[in-house]
Amino acid sequence: MLCLSLLAAGPAVVWALGAKAGWWNWPAASSPVGVFLGFAAGVLVFFEMLIWPRKWFRGTRLGPTRSWLRLHVWLGLLSLPITLIHSGFALGGTLSAATLVLFLVVIVSGIWGLILQQWLPQKILDDVPNETVAGLSELAMRNYAAECRQLVLNLSAGGEVHAEKVERLPTADGGVYDSLSSFQSKLLEPYLERGRHSGSMLRSRGETARQYGRLRTALPSAAQPVLARMESLTDLRRQWDVQMRMTGWLHGWLLVHLPASVAMTAFMCFHAVAALKYW
Amino acid sequence: MAAPAPNRPLVDRHVGLRRYFRRWNKLERWKWGLSAVAFIVGLGWLAAAPFAKMLGRPNTDERYTHGPLANPHAAWEANCAMCHPKHSMKEFGWDIWKADERWNTGFEETCVQCHAGPRHFDPDHWPGGQQEGTCNSCHHDHNGKEFSLTRLSDSDCTRCHREDLPKFHGREPGNYTNFATSHAEFEVRKNPPARSMKFSHSLHMAMGLTTVNPPGNDRVAVRVKDQPRYKQPGQRENDLVQLTCASCHSLDNETKGNGAYFLPVTFEKNCQSCHFLGSIGDGKEGHTPLEIPHHRQPEELRKLIEGTTALDLGIGSPELDGTKLPFVRQQPEQPKTNPNVGRLKEMTNARTKIVEANCRKCHDFNDNHTIKPVSSPAIWFPNARFNHASHKALLGQDPASQEYRNGCSACHSVFDSPVSGMALVERENLNLPGIDTCRICHGPLGGSKEKPGGVRFGCTDCHSYHNGEHPLQGRGANAWNPLKPAKSPIDFLIGKPDKP
Numbered sequence: 001m002l003c004l005s006l007l008a009a010g011p012a013v014v015w016a017l018g019a020k021a022g023w024w025n026w027p028a029a030s031s032p033v034g035v036f037l038g039f040a041a042g043v044l045v046f047f048e049m050l051i052w053p054r055k056w057f058r059g060t061r062l063g064p065t066r067s068w069l070r071l072h073v074w075l076g077l078l079s080l081p082i083t084l085i086h087s088g089f090a091l092g093g094t095l096s097a098a099t100l101v102l103f104l105v106v107i108v109s110g111i112w113g114l115i116l117q118q119w120l121p122q123k124i125l126d127d128v129p130n131e132t133v134a135g136l137s138e139l140a141m142r143n144y145a146a147e148c149r150q151l152v153l154n155l156s157a158g159g160e161v162h163a164e165k166v167e168r169l170p171t172a173d174g175g176v177y178d179s180l181s182s183f184q185s186k187l188l189e190p191y192l193e194r195g196r197h198s199g200s201m202l203r204s205r206g207e208t209a210r211q212y213g214r215l216r217t218a219l220p221s222a223a224q225p226v227l228a229r230m231e232s233l234t235d236l237r238r239q240w241d242v243q244m245r246m247t248g249w250l251h252g253w254l255l256v257h258l259p260a261s262v263a264m265t266a267f268m269c270f271h272a273v274a275a276l277k278y279w
Numbered sequence: 280m281a282a283p284a285p286n287r288p289l290v291d292r293h294v295g296l297r298r299y300f301r302r303w304n305k306l307e308r309w310k311w312g313l314s315a316v317a318f319i320v321g322l323g324w325l326a327a328a329p330f331a332k333m334l335g336r337p338n339t340d341e342r343y344t345h346g347p348l349a350n351p352h353a354a355w356e357a358n359c360a361m362c363h364p365k366h367s368m369k370e371f372g373w374d375i376w377k378a379d380e381r382w383n384t385g386f387e388e389t390c391v392q393c394h395a396g397p398r399h400f401d402p403d404h405w406p407g408g409q410q411e412g413t414c415n416s417c418h419h420d421h422n423g424k425e426f427s428l429t430r431l432s433d434s435d436c437t438r439c440h441r442e443d444l445p446k447f448h449g450r451e452p453g454n455y456t457n458f459a460t461s462h463a464e465f466e467v468r469k470n471p472p473a474r475s476m477k478f479s480h481s482l483h484m485a486m487g488l489t490t491v492n493p494p495g496n497d498r499v500a501v502r503v504k505d506q507p508r509y510k511q512p513g514q515r516e517n518d519l520v521q522l523t524c525a526s527c528h529s530l531d532n533e534t535k536g537n538g539a540y541f542l543p544v545t546f547e548k549n550c551q552s553c554h555f556l557g558s559i560g561d562g563k564e565g566h567t568p569l570e571i572p573h574h575r576q577p578e579e580l581r582k583l584i585e586g587t588t589a590l591d592l593g594i595g596s597p598e599l600d601g602t603k604l605p606f607v608r609q610q611p612e613q614p615k616t617n618p619n620v621g622r623l624k625e626m627t628n629a630r631t632k633i634v635e636a637n638c639r640k641c642h643d644f645n646d647n648h649t650i651k652p653v654s655s656p657a658i659w660f661p662n663a664r665f666n667h668a669s670h671k672a673l674l675g676q677d678p679a680s681q682e683y684r685n686g687c688s689a690c691h692s693v694f695d696s697p698v699s700g701m702a703l704v705e706r707e708n709l710n711l712p713g714i715d716t717c718r719i720c721h722g723p724l725g726g727s728k729e730k731p732g733g734v735r736f737g738c739t740d741c742h743s744y745h746n747g748e749h750p751l752q753g754r755g756a757n758a759w760n761p762l763k764p765a766k767s768p769i770d771f772l773i774g775k776p777d778k779p
Contacts, residue, residue, distance in 0.1 A: 030379035094342040135304035140292040259317035266321045274343045
């Protein structure tokens, strides 16, 4: 693919140098070459958009998705010089300007996404040993919060009360596990459910260590395994917060790339019809 | 019972959620939502045009234009088809690639409906071929209402006017890519017309019109009392005459011009008051002497002198060799006498010699004893334009000062040439400033007092085309000449060029 791109770039460079030397003119958008390049760019854009429905039919034998992605990237990059030559490096009217600007937004966001995808997955692997499926972390954490609630309840009631029967721990004033119960309901559960958006002091690693150290000293040995499990889940939540933040960067560019692609494709169709109608 | 697999806890997190990938997460929802919004908003913007047309909005196609039209064309802002003929998709075959051809063909025809000027370019020599050699190759509209369609960028001109392209305007091609750096010297400076007159600006600009310094000889020096029309402010009657540039040179705003050019210097207006050509004849028997007229060839003058001399000799109804004398004044009928032809010829020759000496004072003669026509053109730069009124700041700031009155010398070096010792140089060098004089101001910002620069120096700041240097109905056009056949009003309005 790189070779193909270089092969395409060679004539373009010769062309540009010749135009610079005055041997021939840079092609106008309405010249035969300009129109041909416009069509070529249009075909490439339509192909680029096909990767979207391709993802809907993952199970269909349409070639490896990896190959589709490679073609998407390289042909997308190839469409940039083709489009710029077609435009004559000018914005033109409002419609063509909007189309070109959206196209550049698509290209820039795509390149940005490409860079992030080369780098962030490895960083997530390094920084988040307990990585999970990004879309399911909130659901899983809700399960873990319920597990903690159940553990504390079992500890307080000697293991006879089931979590599904009690929404929240009963207040046990003066009880041995009051401090644990309070910690679970006021600090741990909000943190596990909402993570860094909860406002919990457990967001801080140092504060977390202090809280668990205090509880470890205050509670009897029977509570130590529960405390260890809680601490590991708190750490998991922190890791997943990091993962979510990095996943946001990893996929967030699509929020620009995709809508801009959709709008650009629509504008491009109108631009082609209008240009052929008037020219 | 077998021990659970090590990854079991990782899997058990998602019990009941195994088909998670079929459910939309937050990112998917935003992705689809924003895409739908972008599509709907974009489509809405594009689809708004037909609705706007239904609501009577003037220009519903404005999203397709490259910008507002220039003022002269602004009336068609909402009517693209006025210049760009529409095409239906059915018309397209393989020529779909030739979009510019479809566009320019109709465009060109539309332009000449109003602008009948001849094409400036030769389409066969156009760098991009004939299809590109159209009006809009240089005149780019859709650049805003205030954009000038005739003030072109230099690149529009220099893509043809370069060294490596064929001859233009019958001259050798030169590298004219930039006025400030590579424009050749003006053609009239390189090949000045042959001078057919003797004239010394320095003599005429000298005080008392004498080169004797100080002018102590009253017989030579001209005093104000002799030529009161040249009296300068503050001068007394006995002071010496001091001519200024404006004593002889008048701008064309005195007639119908805008002060761009100077009117031609004429003998009757500018020379005659000092250089009276004299008169011939005794004035006997009620005849008035003949004042020698200007604009006559020697042979014509000779006949006039001969007729006048015949009257002075009392020869009667003057007929010589059967030809009636071309008297310019009324002749009384007189009886025929015996003409003294020998005496008549003798006096005519003597008088003609004196008159011809007056002619030779200024004019050169051809070999066939005729006076050469004066070669000073009214317009020195026939392929460019110049506006003297625009350069009035060079005169200075005090209209009463001598520097102001001679301010033309900022560009015209009339005082540098004529007197070499006591010998008068009667044929001055051409006092037309060269390109370097123009470049003092017209060029990139120089920053120094000697070469300030900064004034525009584009090709079209001096050059214009299509109707030569007489665009439309301007100076020199036949339309202004009552002796030439009049054009039809339509041809006049659209600027149809004069027939050769």
